[in-house]
Amino acid sequence: MTPEETQAFYARRAARSRVIGIVLAALAVLFFLLTVVRMGKH
Amino acid sequence: MQSVRITLPDVAGGAASDWRDYFQLLKPRVVALVVFTGAVGLIAAPGHIHPLIAFVAILAIALGAGAAGALNQWWEADLDIRMKRTASRPVPAGRIGAKSAFDFAMVTAVASVFLMQVAVGLFAAALLLASILFYVLIYTVWLKRRTPQNIVIGGAAGAFPPLIGWVAVTGNLAPLPILLFAIIFVWTPPHFWALAMFVQKDYANAGVPMLPLTHGNAETRRQIWLYSLGLVAVTLAPIAIHATGLLYAVLAVGLGAAFLWFAWGTYRNTADEPKQMKPEKRLFGYSILYLFFLFAGVAADAVIAR
Numbered sequence: 001m002t003p004e005e006t007q008a009f010y011a012r013r014a015a016r017s018r019v020i021g022i023v024l025a026a027l028a029v030l031f032f033l034l035t036v037v038r039m040g041k042h
Numbered sequence: 043m044q045s046v047r048i049t050l051p052d053v054a055g056g057a058a059s060d061w062r063d064y065f066q067l068l069k070p071r072v073v074a075l076v077v078f079t080g081a082v083g084l085i086a087a088p089g090h091i092h093p094l095i096a097f098v099a100i101l102a103i104a105l106g107a108g109a110a111g112a113l114n115q116w117w118e119a120d121l122d123i124r125m126k127r128t129a130s131r132p133v134p135a136g137r138i139g140a141k142s143a144f145d146f147a148m149v150t151a152v153a154s155v156f157l158m159q160v161a162v163g164l165f166a167a168a169l170l171l172a173s174i175l176f177y178v179l180i181y182t183v184w185l186k187r188r189t190p191q192n193i194v195i196g197g198a199a200g201a202f203p204p205l206i207g208w209v210a211v212t213g214n215l216a217p218l219p220i221l222l223f224a225i226i227f228v229w230t231p232p233h234f235w236a237l238a239m240f241v242q243k244d245y246a247n248a249g250v251p252m253l254p255l256t257h258g259n260a261e262t263r264r265q266i267w268l269y270s271l272g273l274v275a276v277t278l279a280p281i282a283i284h285a286t287g288l289l290y291a292v293l294a295v296g297l298g299a300a301f302l303w304f305a306w307g308t309y310r311n312t313a314d315e316p317k318q319m320k321p322e323k324r325l326f327g328y329s330i331l332y333l334f335f336l337f338a339g340v341a342a343d344a345v346i347a348r
Contacts, residue, residue: 012060019061030098034161037094 059139063132064146067115068108075333076107076203079226082337083207083219086344091211098161099210103203105154106170110177110199112147116140117182125244158206166209173202190253197230198223204337218285221276222340228273229333232266232305236326239263239308240316263309266325270305274298277336287343294339297332304328 001009080103084096091099115122115133123134132138138146151174159167181196201223208219238245238252239262245252254262277294280286307321 016059016061016064031160033094034098037092038161 059132059137059142063137067112067132067138067143067146068150069111069115070108072111073104073107075330076200077104078334079222079337080104080203080207082341083204083222084210085207085341086204086218086222087208087211089211095161096210098157099166099207102154102158102161102167102170103206105150105157106174107203109147109151109154110174112143112150113174113178114182116143116147117178118186119143121187121248121250124248125241127241127244162210163213165213166206169202169206169209173199173206176202186250188251190251190256192251193234194231197227197234200230201226217283218280218340221280221283221285222337224276224279225273225336226333228269228276229329231269232273233326233329233333235262235266235269236308236322236329239322240319240326243316259314260312263311267305267309270302274302280340286340287347289346290336290339290343292339293336297336300328301325301332 077100081100084091084099115131118128119131119133119140122128122131128134133140133143155167155171155174158170177196177199181192181199185192185196204222204226205215205219208222209215235253239254239259242252242254246255253265257265274294277298281291281294304321304325308325311319311321313319
């Protein structure tokens with residue numbers, strides 16, 4: 001790979017990691033809120 | 043007519059892929075229509091649902107549909123690469139490796155069903171799982187390469203969302219969501235056959251036995267017309283059983299008349315060249331609007347009635 005391609009490769013990987021992080025954080029918040037709502041029913 | 047599957051190499055692995063490629067793998071445009079019909083089932087259902095539970099139910103439907111679409115692209119990469127319409131998809135274009143696509147799709151599928159089970163319940167989760175399995179195993183793996191009836195039977199997979207949305211609220215089924223299922227089921231053949239008419243060279247290249255290739259254009263146009271008659275008849279059923287209101291009745295009759303007009307135009311067309319298939323292109327485009335406004339009518343009527 002050329003240096004430009006290597007840089008683009010790392011940039012894509014970093015962006016993908018950020019998106020995975022955001023999705024996981026959103027899921028954690030979602031499950032917390034779901035627990036609150038469902039426990040509120042009982 | 044049967045095609046031979048070829049296994050594509052895992053060219054990109056997963057490391058070189060952009061996150062947008064994974065998003066594309068979920069077929070976002072198809073998911074948008076699926077989410078909409080699921081939301082209509084949810085809105086039309088009598089009873090109360092917590093807004094967060096409703097949001098998660100729709101999210102799970104979207105993820106499930108996206109996962110099914112991703113599994114479909116994983117399995118059909120060898121077909122997609124031979125079709126102009128689909129050759130630029132992430133897997134055939136080599137932007138996502140086959141194994142990465144499969145892993146991503148499976149994780150998303152499991153997550154969607156798990157999310158539905160946790161937030162809503164077992165029945166809705168079971169329906170979501172059934173819709174994913176139906177689309178992937180019955181339609182994609184079994185029927186698509188074997189029979190021109192592929193989209194007739196496979197259409198059932200896309201008809202599940204209103205059922206799931208309804209069950210998320212009520213916990214059980216009723217005549218209206220079953221009729222919404224039937225509407226999408228009968229709508230699918232004329233919708234896809236209209237498309238298959240003007241992209242039939244693509245399907246021929248890929249070896250997919252779509253109806254225009256196996257039975258000719260005239261028979262396909264006849265089937266489109268017959269299914270369109272059936273579709274309009276089914277859309278009148280909710281009115282007959284008083285499950286919807288005046289707005290839906292006006293929309294079903296008006297939009298249905300226009301659908302039949304476009305289908306008749308297709309039936310009367312004798313062209314064999316895609317460039318001369320404007321009636322088919324019009325019917326295909328209109329069929330999407332038709333389903334959207336018809337289902338919007340179901341939801342609006344339910345809101346008005348409250």
